[in-house]
Every structure is written in structure tokens, then in C-alpha cells.
Amino acid sequence: MKTINIDLKENSYDILIENGLLENIGDKIRLVYEGEKIAVITDNNLHKLYSNNLYTRLTKAGFKVSIIVIESGEASKSINTLEYIYNKLACEGITRTDLILAFGGGVVGDVAGFAASSYLRGISYIQIPTSLLAQVDSSIGGKTAINLSYGKNLVGCFYQPKLVLIDTNVLSTLEEDYIRDGMSEVIKYACIDDKDFFEFLKNLDISSLPSHYEDIVYKCCNIKKKYVEADERDTGIRMKLNFGHTIGHAIEKYFNYESYSHGQAVAIGMYNICLESEESGYTEHGTSDRISEILIKYGLKYKLPSMDMDKFGKIIKSDKKNMFSKLNLIYIKRIGEASIVNKYILE
Ligand SMILES: NC(=O)c1ccc[n+]([C@@H]2O[C@H](COP(=O)([O-])OP(=O)(O)OC[C@H]3O[C@@H](n4cnc5c(N)ncnc54)[C@H](O)[C@@H]3O)[C@@H](O)[C@H]2O)c1
Ligand SMILES: [Zn+2]
Missing domain, CATH: 3.40.50.1970 (Rossmann fold)
Incomplete structure (x- = not known):
């Protein structure tokens, strides 16, 4: 145990x-x-x-x-x-x-x-x-x-x-779809905190996944422990656990919580926020490709669905995690290293 x-x-x-x-x-x-x-x-x-x-x-x-x-x-x-x-x-x-x-x-x-x-x-x-x-x-x-x-x-x-x-x-x-959903959060932990864990997941033979559940859950709980202990009320470093979630929540909401499960929406969010930060020069080149590869491996989509971008933008601005008219975005510099970036919301 x-x-x-x-x-x-x-x-x-x-x-x-x-x-x-x-x-x-x-x-x-x-x-x-x-x-x-x-x-x-x-x-x-x-x-x-x-x-x-x-x-x-x-x-x-x-x-x-x-x-x-x-x-x-x-x-x-x-x-x-x-x-x-x-x-x-x-x-x-x-x-x-x-x-x-x-x-x-x-x-x-x-x-x-x-x-x-x-x-x-x-x-x-x-x-x-x-x-x-x-x-x-x-x-x-x-x-x-x-x-x-x-x-x-x-x-x-x-x-x-x-x-x-x-x-x-x-x-x-547990049904396969829900395993896939959980794996999106597992991949999230690897992206924000542990590049070796990311490599492990990337190289894992999927058919042996169930035999690794205990170790995978242990690894993720240990990562979450670190953030919860440092910031129980989620006003600081714990927000890093929201990597992919601002876009993810907005996708869930845009489609009335009917078309995209939480894990699937977060997967799309992780790839797309990384693509944005990579294009802006903040994130190490090739990181978004590494994320899309691992998402594909675990049966998760990564491309943004076609949406009315004005409506989508409004949903993002109304995210309940925004504070003082600032959008708190989680970027990763490279796999295993996340940071919180504040962006002012322009009305
Ligand atoms: N409190 C938090 O920090 C936090 C963090 C992330 C998500 N959430 C919340 O979690 C919810 C989603 O959780 P979820 O994905 O577990 O959904 P869920 O509780 O609806 O479970 C998914 C489905 O799997 C079934 N199920 C669960 N365990 C099973 C098992 N062992 N065998 C067979 N069937 C099983 C359930 O009956 C359900 O139909 C959302 O409401 C979300 O807001 C909370
Ligand atoms: Zn989540």
C-alpha cells in the first residue's frame, strides 16, 4: 500500500x-x-x-x-x-x-x-x-x-x-471513455510538473496501462499534494493545475456540456494554449507537437473545434477564475515546467 x-x-x-x-x-x-x-x-x-x-x-x-x-x-x-x-x-x-x-x-x-x-x-x-x-x-x-x-x-x-x-x-x-478523460488530467500533471513522467507515459505500452494504475495514481496525487499544500485556497501556485482548463472550460460551455467531456476539452485546451505560447516565443519550440503526440496516443483530440470566435472569446472572459479583470493563464515553458501569466482583459 x-x-x-x-x-x-x-x-x-x-x-x-x-x-x-x-x-x-x-x-x-x-x-x-x-x-x-x-x-x-x-x-x-x-x-x-x-x-x-x-x-x-x-x-x-x-x-x-x-x-x-x-x-x-x-x-x-x-x-x-x-x-x-x-x-x-x-x-x-x-x-x-x-x-x-x-x-x-x-x-x-x-x-x-x-x-x-x-x-x-x-x-x-x-x-x-x-x-x-x-x-x-x-x-x-x-x-x-x-x-x-x-x-x-x-x-x-x-x-x-x-x-x-x-x-x-x-x-x-469504469468505461473506456472515462479512462480516457482521466488520462487527460494525468497528462496535465506530467506537462506542468514532471518531464520524466511525461516520457514514461509517452513510451508506455497502452495495453499494459491497467497494471500501472496504482503507480500513475500515486504519482499524480503526489504532484497535486505539492500544489494543495502550498496553496490550499487556490489563489496562487495551485492555479497551475488549471493548465488547459481556461480553453477547456470554455469549450465545454460553448457546446452546452453536451459534445465535449471535461477531459477531452482540457486536452484540446492544453494543446492550444501551448501552441499560442510557443508561437509567441515563450515556450520551447516543438512542445505543442509533443503534447499533440501524447494526446493522440491516449485517444484524445487536440484540435480546436470550429466555433464562432467572438462568442468563444466572451466565454473565456467570463471564466470564474479571472481575478481583478485579469485572466490567469497557465503556460508551460517546456514539458514539466509551468508558470502563471496574467493577461488584462480588454472590454
Ligand atoms: N473537486 C475537484 O477538485 C474537482 C476536480 C476535477 C473535477 N471535478 C468534478 O468532477 C466531476 C467529474 O467527475 P467524473 O469524471 O468522475 O464523473 P462522474 O462522477 O460522473 O463519473 C463518471 C461516470 O462513471 C461512473 N463510474 C464512476 N466510477 C466507476 C467505476 N469504478 N465503475 C463503473 N462506473 C463508474 C459514474 O457512475 C458516472 O456514470 C465534474 O462534476 C467536475 O466538476 C471536481
Ligand atoms: Zn480538470
Whole structure:
């Protein structure tokens, strides 16, 4: 088993990573929780696949378990789902000293995390991420959120889990499209922070990818740790994790979140922001070609779709990460080295 500690003073916690870790889930939870009652929040896809097993393991370990099932998909990051969760928690008699387990992808993690942060003014929760994207990204760092009809992730807070439990075995049931999506974020980490990791991914025999999940997740969590510890609230260096995301978010929004998944949109964003900085002379020659090659290898598109550029530009200017009329762009100088560049937004 691999362990990473996220050092955030009184909000510190461990990430435990292991193939098959769920078999001993009870022991792992006991590391941080002395109580009896647990509310598992999961989505209907994961419920079908894992709830029976999870329920048996947890009850055998002496826990009293309730399972709250939400619909899978982004639409569940809503006020309605949140209210549904609050009511279920209250109905099951969950109190402030009990525990929530967020068992699922980024959707479950974000909405269950926000529910944990606010139900009874905050109760403890553990993240058990089940998608590759959630294992390398969304379960770490304490960002929780729901969406509004005006945009994504507009309501939320920073609320760190007590523990993150990652069983890479569960990726065997994740659909190929979602693996591809997660790999876009994996490639992002390599681009901004680790040229050797980039080389490793570039040379990897794709058919052996599953046997490397544990190492890949470990590598990415370690990179994210560095940025989260240095900048928990995402106002400085943590923004480097947004490489490719300004363009990526705008593509997702332009197509009403229907045509491009997050990972795919970020892939296009990484290539195109790099192409721009390379053309301006900032980025080492050939870097964007290296990015397009690796994206192609992992089944990701890299070319900008055809769009009305005025409309697209307006969406970019309205990005919620802009501060003081400045657009914070993440450029890479070369593979493994990122920097934050402020650009004034001209009205
Ligand atoms: N909080 C953060 O820091 C952060 C960071 C990045 C993304 N996010 C959020 O994460 C969300 C996307 O996460 P996602 O890509 O995991 O989406 P998701 O939670 O919708 O999961 C994708 C699909 O895979 C299914 N699934 C998940 N794990 C599975 C498994 N092991 N086996 C079979 N099916 C499985 C789910 O039921 C769902 O249908 C977005 O809402 C995004 O805003 C949050
Ligand atoms: Zn992302």
C-alpha cells in the first residue's frame, strides 16, 4: 500500500492507494473514525456494482450503514440533489459525530463533500474515488461544489476529507471513455510538473496501462499534494493545475456540456494554449507537437473545434477564475515546467 500525507495543519489527512484496498475497508476507516454510524453516498451505477459488497464489509467491521443513492451524471450536482441528501441524512438519524463516505466519481465526491460540509454545520467525510479522474484529481484538495443553471461549480466550499481511500481495482469496471478523460488530467500533471513522467507515459505500452494504475495514481496525487499544500485556497501556485482548463472550460460551455467531456476539452485546451505560447516565443519550440503526440496516443483530440470566435472569446472572459479583470493563464515553458501569466482583459 502507498500512503501520501496531505499536510494542511489541523486539516491534514492521508491518501491510501492500493489495488484491492476495499477488501479491508473497515480497518482503514477505523484509522480515523471511532463511531458506529456511516452514511454511504453513491450513484446508481456504482450502487449496482459495489453496494452489496461494501455493505457486507462495513457491517462485518461493526458499522451501522445507510446507503444514499443519487442519479449518476453531472445533473446531480444540484440544489435538488443536495436537499434530497440532507433529508435522507436526517431521516437516517445521522448526527454530527457520524461519518459520510463519498463513494463514486467526481460528481458524487463534489456533492457529497458539500453535503458533509454543510449538514449540521459540517460532519466528517471520507472520499472513496472510483473514477480515474476522481482518483487523480477531484478527491484530493477539499474542493466541493454544486452547479447552478448559470454555470458549473458556482456554489461550494473548501472542506477537506478525513481520509482518501483509493482502490485502483475499481477502474476495471469504469468505461473506456472515462479512462480516457482521466488520462487527460494525468497528462496535465506530467506537462506542468514532471518531464520524466511525461516520457514514461509517452513510451508506455497502452495495453499494459491497467497494471500501472496504482503507480500513475500515486504519482499524480503526489504532484497535486505539492500544489494543495502550498496553496490550499487556490489563489496562487495551485492555479497551475488549471493548465488547459481556461480553453477547456470554455469549450465545454460553448457546446452546452453536451459534445465535449471535461477531459477531452482540457486536452484540446492544453494543446492550444501551448501552441499560442510557443508561437509567441515563450515556450520551447516543438512542445505543442509533443503534447499533440501524447494526446493522440491516449485517444484524445487536440484540435480546436470550429466555433464562432467572438462568442468563444466572451466565454473565456467570463471564466470564474479571472481575478481583478485579469485572466490567469497557465503556460508551460517546456514539458514539466509551468508558470502563471496574467493577461488584462480588454472590454
Ligand atoms: N473537486 C475537484 O477538485 C474537482 C476536480 C476535477 C473535477 N471535478 C468534478 O468532477 C466531476 C467529474 O467527475 P467524473 O469524471 O468522475 O464523473 P462522474 O462522477 O460522473 O463519473 C463518471 C461516470 O462513471 C461512473 N463510474 C464512476 N466510477 C466507476 C467505476 N469504478 N465503475 C463503473 N462506473 C463508474 C459514474 O457512475 C458516472 O456514470 C465534474 O462534476 C467536475 O466538476 C471536481
Ligand atoms: Zn480538470
